[in-house]
Amino acid sequence: MPSSQHFLSADCLDAAVTAAHAAAAILQTHAMRRADLVVDHKMRNDLVSQADREAEQAIIEILRERTPDIGILAEESGGQRGARATWCIDPLDGTTNFISGIPHYAVSIALIGHEGCRASGGEPLPQDTPLIGVVYDPNREELFSSLYGLGAWLNGRRIQCSATTTLDRAVLATGFPFRDFSFESRYMPTLSDAIHTTRGIRRLGSAALDLAWTACGRYDGYWEMGLAPWDVAAGTALVRAAGGVCEDIRHQEPWPEGGYVYAANQHIATALDDMINRHP
Template identity: 70%
Template sequence: MQNISHPKHSSLDLRAAIDAAVTAAHTGAAVLQSYAHHRADLVIDHKARNDLVSQADREAEAAVIDALQARMPGLGIVAEETGGVPQGPATWYIDPLDGTTNYLSGIPHYAVSIALIAHAGTAVAIGEPVAVDTPVIGVVYDPCREELFTGVYGIGSWLNGRRIACSRTPSLAESVVATGFPFRDFSFAEEYMPMLHDAIHTTRGVRRQGAAALDLAWTACGRYDGYWEMGLAPWDVAAGTLILREAGGVCTDMYNIDSWPRGGYVVAGNPQVHKALQAMIAPHLKPRQA
């Protein structure tokens, strides 16, 4: 488990952080939407198989980073296109366009995702410093629906300013769950396909929309009862993890190694469905070293 220790006097102003993240998300989304009706003109690069990036991603990311640094300098930044390393008392994790394939195909299901991870030893709000690296701010903004999901550590989660909570569905048999198919890294396909088979046969329905940040946000507000996916990046899940946790749900690394699913192997849901999903997934997982 990777944690970055800092002196106990390090502290974060969560009110300032959520304001900065919301402003940055709107700024990044404005860039995306400015290209929305001119997608055919975008220059698209292939980072890897089925892993695309356009100037919309790059310009949105630059706008997000500029907005965050202007409001809260001195924090680390890890972003999908420009990289970075965790540092300082906390680090921003930025996905300027979660759902790139949807965006480039004209499918109106994508989002800007911004999270702040407090590092071990950093105090947040009023209380003791966090013992391990912990998501403390989450913002997921869907510009097509104009839905802004926000979460603040220890306080709660909201959709467009109204408090949200995960579902109370008690079992997998009554659940609608979300997932993501292997699309870039197929090394875990032999593990994933039996999980999908089991989910199809034991749930009310399985959905695959193609934007992990929104899958987690939709689980947080009760549209989905649970969600699991493999092979993601930390910026895909950081914001949604905090939003779901603050909505009363559970979001974990499916290997139970990391304090949040920074390795990209995520299982989430309301407490009952999370437990059932974890039990469904576990028999098919191959061992992974910490």
């Protein structure tokens, strides 16, 4: 078992960054030969390609070699939760964009410290907490990274959430229902409210980048429903480390593990939460 410091160290962050770059190299190689991609349908509007699988395997191999005592949960191959901490991996967030040739997708890797884990040698964590976030956009060559309690960075330069103070001045990101439509009746009124009360809404198709862009202030806030843990884990770490709020819409989980997520700067987070929960 690694020391308590091991769960929040430069070594862990470096392992995640190395793995993200390795996965991105595979994705970009496949992107140049999109016509040859083998694409499978997991369910309606839920696609997986050989690029996803090969990129994920590259990530797993690096993380297992560099951090053998940490569990791994990955989108395509599953995995096993660790006793004290777990890597949460999405090798290709924005698969539909990737397959369609839309250059907006990313590799997403997070380290989740579990309740009781001494993340930095201090007090045990009171609840499961994203400790490290890495989101790499290979098309823009933008690497977003964060360490719990220390901050967030874009290509090595410190980032923070925007300073916008009101929703009427905010640009928000979202994701439409595309696979699970069970929450559509709740989502659509919120979208209507947002269209009429904010400066604008964007929907670009990658939750990891939506959260990373919220962390660096390009978006003032973001919300989406019906996602998976690996879609939002790294982004949650980034937003929180950049001084923002990233929580479960339903206020039931310590981080948005269930895929119902809202994120924003400190000024508008409560107003965004209120707007979403106006429609039960």
